[in-house]
Amino acid sequence: MSALPASSALLAFVLLLIAPLTIAGVAFLNTGLGRARSAAQALVGSIALAALAAILFVAFGSALATGPGLAFHLAGKPWNLFGSGVFFACGLASQPIEAQLGLLFELFAVALTVLLPWGSGADRLRLAAGACIAALYALVLFPLAAHWSWDTGWMAALGTNFGLGAGFIDPGGSGSIHVLGGFGALAVVWITGPRHGKFPKEGLSTAMPGHNVVYVLFGCLVSLVGWMAWNAAGALLWLHAPLTQLPQTVLNTVLSATAALAVTFTVTNIRFGKPDASLSANGWMAGLVASSASAAVIAPIAALFVGIIAGLVTPLLVELFELALSVDDPSGAIAVHMVAGLWGLLAAGLFSGGPGQLLAQLIGIAVLLGFFLPLVYFLLLGLNRLVPFRADYDSERIGMDLSELGGNAYPEFVMHRDDSYR
Amino acid sequence: MKFAGLLVLPAGCFLALAAIVLFADSLERTAFVLCGLAVEALGLGVAIRGHMPARSGGRR
Numbered sequence: 001m002s003a004l005p006a007s008s009a010l011l012a013f014v015l016l017l018i019a020p021l022t023i024a025g026v027a028f029l030n031t032g033l034g035r036a037r038s039a040a041q042a043l044v045g046s047i048a049l050a051a052l053a054a055i056l057f058v059a060f061g062s063a064l065a066t067g068p069g070l071a072f073h074l075a076g077k078p079w080n081l082f083g084s085g086v087f088f089a090c091g092l093a094s095q096p097i098e099a100q101l102g103l104l105f106e107l108f109a110v111a112l113t114v115l116l117p118w119g120s121g122a123d124r125l126r127l128a129a130g131a132c133i134a135a136l137y138a139l140v141l142f143p144l145a146a147h148w149s150w151d152t153g154w155m156a157a158l159g160t161n162f163g164l165g166a167g168f169i170d171p172g173g174s175g176s177i178h179v180l181g182g183f184g185a186l187a188v189v190w191i192t193g194p195r196h197g198k199f200p201k202e203g204l205s206t207a208m209p210g211h212n213v214v215y216v217l218f219g220c221l222v223s224l225v226g227w228m229a230w231n232a233a234g235a236l237l238w239l240h241a242p243l244t245q246l247p248q249t250v251l252n253t254v255l256s257a258t259a260a261l262a263v264t265f266t267v268t269n270i271r272f273g274k275p276d277a278s279l280s281a282n283g284w285m286a287g288l289v290a291s292s293a294s295a296a297v298i299a300p301i302a303a304l305f306v307g308i309i310a311g312l313v314t315p316l317l318v319e320l321f322e323l324a325l326s327v328d329d330p331s332g333a334i335a336v337h338m339v340a341g342l343w344g345l346l347a348a349g350l351f352s353g354g355p356g357q358l359l360a361q362l363i364g365i366a367v368l369l370g371f372f373l374p375l376v377y378f379l380l381l382g383l384n385r386l387v388p389f390r391a392d393y394d395s396e397r398i399g400m401d402l403s404e405l406g407g408n409a410y411p412e413f414v415m416h417r418d419d420s421y422r
Numbered sequence: 423m424k425f426a427g428l429l430v431l432p433a434g435c436f437l438a439l440a441a442i443v444l445f446a447d448s449l450e451r452t453a454f455v456l457c458g459l460a461v462e463a464l465g466l467g468v469a470i471r472g473h474m475p476a477r478s479g480g481r482r
Contacts, residue, residue, distance in 0.1 A: 359448065362452075
């Protein structure tokens, strides 16, 4: 890791103090997109899981994610697969400043990653299961992905070892945060199955809209602030971008999100006769996710295009997943984080350099899909045997708030009868 | 069916990795990597199909 100038280090530190707003935004989205009877569990779960992931990552996971790493040689090239850091961040204060800031970045990143499967399991995923999933992510899955793509790992070194552009580029974490978390969301949805009554044996799927679209939209706005800081900090830390490049990184982040929102707004207006607030929020988030990999390395016009594609594809995918594939994903994390994350990685290759860079990005995508998706799925499948993911029928019927926390988020509200439970 | 698709995914990944180890030419590398991604797309499709719940009547 080459030395980071003092001014860049100071700015990266300040940006990292703002970046956790992204975590707050996603927590609000998870809460608003679930049902009222599970709102408190969704929000307190988001906070608890982020806290657990942060502790476990600093204590153990960071050893696998940071440090010069352990490499084996194949075909005359080093393949750096595992970090060789220390447990409990021992001696952190004596480390170079970029190593300290890198750990801080990864700490917030793992806290964000674990919120994605949690949001997709809304209304039926038990808190204990969510905690175990978060632990798995903090200890094994995220550290591996982070080391490979950010630190001194073999994917980041594809440029120096195999002449593929600048190696795998993902400064904001489209791959190691959003795609990886999206895989967890997909696995959780597959393993837990849909909410009761979501897909009746016959007829159309039951609409179960989010209970508070104001939370959702507030989450989007909060996320934007965090995301701008996140992408700029990532550019400083992982690409060693000069300070003069940061305004464009932030501009691209905003352009990608706003273009995505405008397109989703239009698409839903055409599809349903009126714009859909919740899907528009998903489009906004998809634009932000796609910008994570690409904002620091592409031109503003390309960022606009990235956002347009993200905004076009997201509402169609959300509909496809629900209506055609019977996937019950309340937070839309699979379309918003997994698919838009993959698109962001591809876009970074398409618009940032020559064919070598594109190939590096494609290899990164192939590794994410071919290695991490099966790994996440089978680990979570095994975990489900030990700690059942799904709440029982009665818990789901009365709501996760009452069954897991003993009290509702909105105690004054009269609970509506739910036709899907008849 | 459920697991078959997911077990196909690593095969695509190995194809992509083999490309950069075995070939120096960028065209051959790209072709191999794209083949790997195609295999992964196939595996993902099978996995998604395998996880779809059975619904009589289906969509209208």
